[in-house]
Amino acid sequence: MLRAAAGGPALLLSALLWSLAAAGNPELPTAVNITWSSINFKTILQWQPKPSGYLYTVEIHGQTSDTKKKCILTTETECDVTDLLRNVRETYTAHILSVMSSGMDNFEEPPFAVSEKFTPYSQTVLGKPEIQNYTQKGSKLNVVFQDPLTPYTFPNGSFQSIRDIFQNDLEYKIYYWKDQSSGKKDATTKSNTFEESVDSSKNYCFYIQGIIPSRKENRNGQESMVLCTSIGRNILDEYGAEVFIIIAVIAIAIITSAVVLSVILCKRKKAKAAREKEPLNGV
Ligand SMILES: *[C@@H]1O[C@H](CO)[C@@H](O)[C@H](O)[C@H]1NC(C)=O
Ligand SMILES: *[C@@H]1O[C@H](CO)[C@@H](O)[C@H](O)[C@H]1NC(C)=O
Numbered sequence: 392m393l394r395a396a397a398g399g400p401a402l403l404l405s406a407l408l409w410s411l412a413a414a415g416n417p418e419l420p421t422a423v424n425i426t427w428s429s430i431n432f433k434t435i436l437q438w439q440p441k442p443s444g445y446l447y448t449v450e451i452h453g454q455t456s457d458t459k460k461k462c463i464l465t466t467e468t469e470c471d472v473t474d475l476l477r478n479v480r481e482t483y484t485a486h487i488l489s490v491m492s493s494g495m496d497n498f499e500e501p502p503f504a505v506s507e508k509f510t511p512y513s514q515t516v517l518g519k520p521e522i523q524n525y526t527q528k529g530s531k532l533n534v535v536f537q538d539p540l541t542p543y544t545f546p547n548g549s550f551q552s553i554r555d556i557f558q559n560d561l562e563y564k565i566y567y568w569k570d571q572s573s574g575k576k577d578a579t580t581k582s583n584t585f586e587e588s589v590d591s592s593k594n595y596c597f598y599i600q601g602i603i604p605s606r607k608e609n610r611n612g613q614e615s616m617v618l619c620t621s622i623g624r625n626i627l628d629e630y631g632a633e634v635f636i637i638i639a640v641i642a643i644a645i646i647t648s649a650v651v652l653s654v655i656l657c658k659r660k661k662a663k664a665a666r667e668k669e670p671l672n673g674v
């Protein structure tokens with residue numbers, strides 16, 4: 392009846408009053424600030440505000456698939472929707488429904504907010520690759536790493552990696568540099584190893600990240616931790632320069648005495664030989 396009263400401002404005011412009056416009215420607050428957070432295809436929807444006196448239900452609308460509900464009648468402001476987005480190339484939108492706690496939500500369509508569109512294949516962020524091992528032998532820096540896993544599984548139950556999904560669209564990039572220097576070099580691979588030529592006398596540091604070159608956004612994945620080789624970390628680093636000086640002094644002493652000794656021995660030999668020759672000369 393209030394609604395029938397009159398034009399714009401009155402209507403707005405009455406709506407406001409109805410909202411404040413709460414109890415069984417359909418003018419519930421709807422979700423705002425809806426965001427998709429997705430890493431390696433694990434996807435979580437978040438929104439605000441915390442509900443008070445009502446609940447949320449999430450509906451996922453695909454282009455071709457049926458609408459599915461998740462986090463039904465929740466008091467949370469986030470929802471893991473990973474398992475509803477399995478068709479990763481499809482574009483989805485989420486409706487966050489605001490519903491009354493009781494069964495009263497059946498009377499009419501509950502109010503809802505609509506998220507932005509989300510396509511897992513082109514928007515999920517590539518997580519950090521895990522470095523398995525690395526070596527620097529001579530002038531070769533070798534790095535072996537693993538593809539991050541997704542929450543999706545094969546029929547046999549083992550987890551699919553991001554490569555199982557992206558296949559040829561996936562590359563990895565390594566950034567490497569001489570320890571304590573800032574000039575970075577980089578290289579890319581479609582395999583799970585890097586073999587880079589480096590200066591064999593220097594330590595190197597590096598990190599790697601997944602890349603999807605065909606993407607316009609989110610091309611670069613998260614960076615792995617930075618690791619450094621320790622080829623130069625030999626006796627000199629471990630025991631300090633003093634040990635080297637002492638070793639050098641000892642070595643010089645040994646060499647010097649050897650030289651002196653051989654000179655003395657040599658002179659004695661010559662003298663002896665000369666003495667032995669003398670009688671012959673006398674004949
Ligand atoms: C939505 O986000 C904006 C900016 O981050 C923030 O100022 C606002 O308070 C948020 N809304 C709610 C209901 O929390
Ligand atoms: C990494 O480890 C595997 C197995 O332990 C080994 O076969 C491979 O040679 C190692 N690679 C490097 C670069 O150290």
Ligand SMILES: *[C@@H]1O[C@H](CO)[C@@H](O)[C@H](O)[C@H]1NC(C)=O
Nearest residue numbers: 544545546547548549550555
């Ligand atoms: C499961 O199946 C996938 C693909 O068919 C295969 O790559 C993987 O090795 C299998 N895992 C096990 C544990 O059999």
